[in-house]
Amino acid sequence: MRGAPSRPGLPCGSGPWAPPRPPCHCPDHPPVALSVPPQVQPGPRVLKVLVGEAVDLNCVAEGNPEPRVAWSKDGVALRGEGPEGSVHFTAIQTSHAGTYRCEASSSAGVDAWELDLRPPHWGTDETSGLLERVAGENASLPCPARVPPSLREDRRRANVSGMAGQSLTLECDANGFPAPEITWLKDGRQVGVPRGWMGSRIQEGDSGLYSCRAENQAGIAQRDFDLLVLSE
Template identity: 25%
Template sequence: MSDGGMYSCVAMNPAGEARKLLHLTVFVPPSIRDSSGDSPVVVSVRVGNSVTLECESNAVPPPTITWYKNGRMVTESANLRILAQGQMLELKGAEVSDTGQYVCKATNVAGQVDKNFHLNIYVPPNIDGPVEEKIVETISNPVTFACDATGIPPPSLIWLKNGRTIENSESLELHILSGGSKLQIARSQLSDSGTYTCMASNVEGKARKSYHLTIQGTLLLRLLFKLL
């Protein structure tokens, strides 16, 4: 860089002198701040929030910066803006569809450099259906509770009975199935009555759904209890 400038060549003899001026420009290939080569910078944001990807580049002459998402050139839209001569990409109200691989390319006559990003859009857990349900079942019949939970990243699921965590191995009649999305009582007993809660959690939060289960005796048993 310091070698750039005006240079003059002077030729002299007894008859006089001649001069020629030369202007030297030293081109510098682009560099990007905090670039980690081929390893992407991982950026995570909650759905609905804003996020900015930065591509601060220096070069001589100043580089042209172009953004790509999943291999396709990015164009501005209602929720996406390219700012500061391309050095910032701003997403407002991030959506799940914004997830992907982003690349900024800084280019000038001396070369090109890339910076890679992987953008994750996280979604808090949600469980289908009402938050609470009441179930009445007859003794000895099977009972199945569903916990259809969604979220990004996929939420982990645990089941509780009356506030106490249920372990899959604690009863031969009680089974946690389908990765936690179902809880089954194979042969219900009166003692199975209570509140069963599914809790779904990920880095963005928690969701829960409760079932209030009442196990009734058979008609014959109920008549016997009335007679006693």
């Protein structure tokens, strides 16, 4: 018996009787990375700090590709002492006042944040820290702030005289934070008790140079009294 002739025009292995072909394994395409413009986290617009305080200005930015962060002050580029994205001040001085700008840039764009740093001038009655924050936590300060001691007419020598047997009081008013410790000295040696005044009936042997020294973690202040005891 002869076999059935194959259909003309259909190659071998094709047609409805052909075996199924194995599935096609197409190569996976990697996802396309999208560019995201830099975005700087907002921080305070105005920062008031104590002269002598340590301050860190931190700038955090996100984006794709990762943005490069740079600081400038009044338009002049800065090189921070801290890690990239931060500026560290060991002790704030009045010369540090100005407008600071953090700029984050990449091939996708630029974003920036600015703040005004204002170290106030401290007088004898200004013993509370000033800090203004508008938004964010990109600036850090020690809390509470330390204030160096200040004395009324400190660094000035007062000439004081009195008669032997007379009651005499030397006053020493000190301000600061933390509260300064008072030490009295006579001719460079500690005398009396640690308080803001020193008084007694004076004798001729009490003549000498008395110093009131106020000291805390932020500094030292001193006032001198040149005492002359007169005999009757």
